[in-house]
Amino acid sequence: MWKCVKNCGACCHLDPTARPELDTYLSEAELAQYLSMVGEDGWCINFDRHNRTCQIYDTRPRFCRVEASVFKDMYGIEPEELDEFAIDCCQEQIADVYGEDSREWHDFNQAVGLVQQ
Template sequence: MSQATALTSCNMVSFAAQRPQRTKAKKMKQVKTKEKQSSRNVGFGIDKKEPVWRCVEGCGACCKLDNGPAFPTPEEIFDNPDDVELYRSLIGPDGWCINYEKNTRKCSIYPDRPYFCRVEAGVFETLYGIKKKAFNKAACSSCRDTIKEVYGTQSLNSQLR
């Protein structure tokens, strides 16, 4: 066992030893609470863990606006010509959004960014026809695909689940 593992194990044991003992009344209350929670899921089996989309701080893969033939063109995404024009106006000479600050890896207009830069259920439904129920799974998948395309398959971010 490594020294770090031994220290962690010791800390866990000492923490457990310091924990106050539960009274019988507290234990009964916990059992009743668990029974209530499990009765809500009767007949549905084990709760399935659905992915929950969250932005990877410092990533910026979605700010690479000119991704080439692997991605749909703005004309294929947007119905409104004004959105196509706005999107195209944001593409810098290197293909990255002109508002993406590479040194900080953040958006300089984040609070005021266009609606299509927002990864939200309503935006995904408007642009891609993805219903709210399927949003998290679709957003996670889209994010992983974009990260792989921009940073490569060996990127730590591309391996997130």
């Protein structure tokens, strides 16, 4: 089962050049908001990289939420497919940002039950 892993933040690396399809699943307003959140280094301006936490977590935009209704609306993913889809997305993003030999990769795969301790 999918779960977010503390001290990762790979999803907060918002570099739009790595996500050329943004305009296919974000509304015009969401795309503008997304782009306004991207810092010069490609990381979300609301991500505290020292503490690896989101500074706007409780009020984060819809596109930052892994919820069945959001994924159904944005990507057409049925609720019963969410775990598998979200796990694949996280693995891809973690590998791109930190690498497959990283602590983040190992911690995520362990948290979702793909590897043992």
